[in-house]
Amino acid sequence: MSNSICSNLLTLQSMSAMELGIGPKVSGGLTQQGIHLDNGQWNRSFAKLPNPNAGPAQYSTASEVATHKLLRDVFNIPAPRILAWSSNAANNHVEAEYIIAKKAPGIRLGSLWHQWPREAKLKLIRQVVDLENTLTSITFPKHGCIYFKEDLRPLTGDAEDLNIDSAPEIAGRFSIGPLTSADLWTGTRKGMELDRGPWRDSGEYTKALGHNEMAWIKLHASPRMNYYRSSQEHELSDDSLALLTQYMDVASYLVP
Secondary structure, eight states: OOHHHHHHHHHHHHHHHHOOOOOEEEOOOOOOOEEEEESTTTTTEEEEEOOOOGSTHHHHHHHHHHHHHIIIIIIOOOOOEEEESSSGGGGGGTOOOOOEEEOOOOOGGGGTTTGGHHHHHHHHHHHHHHHHHHHHHHOOOOOOSEEEEEHHHHHHHOOOOOTTTOGGGGGEEEEEEEEOOOGGSSGTTTSSOOOOOOSSHHHHHHHHHHHHHHHHHHHHHEEEOTTOOOOOSSEEEHHHHHHHHHHHHGGGGGOO
């Protein structure tokens, strides 16, 4: 954990303790560092800060919160309730992006599963299937990530209404914007004008993948050894571009 993240965690820990009256327990993961906040059985929360590899600054946090809100408030999916958050590290006391959410009550399923009778397991499976049916019944007009309109507009300059037939009331609140996948935003790709979405259909998406990779190769690729091809000759950028050109010819046929 870097010194800056440690400092941000300490600030978030102090702020949470003052605001919520909750004692902390620090933990970490691959893409985030967090604090478990516990003030009794009914007041358990979790505060987290993104690691640098979590995805693009502002976009990832803003999209995660908006997605939680959409699932919980509109489609009644029992996602954790967001208590406080900020996607603008320059405009909060923590000096980092953060999310504070309620922890889901209960016990880890793995500790009970083998003790349950068959009927209890089937009941849980049916509940999971019901949730999946709800999610698969939602049809989005574009492929991308969910944002609040007021958060997306300053980032991209535009934020179209998200129109979903099953939930017309959300049009003025939510929008679909760029993907937050880290592989589109890290390293030399971070400063490039790549097509990160949103896309109208899967055909546009598959073609964007090819265009993005070709753009990166032309700007940043250098000869390398590819021992799957040869142990003596370098693989050249032109070789990769030739393969990607063939990919682009069939990209629209790779999806249903």
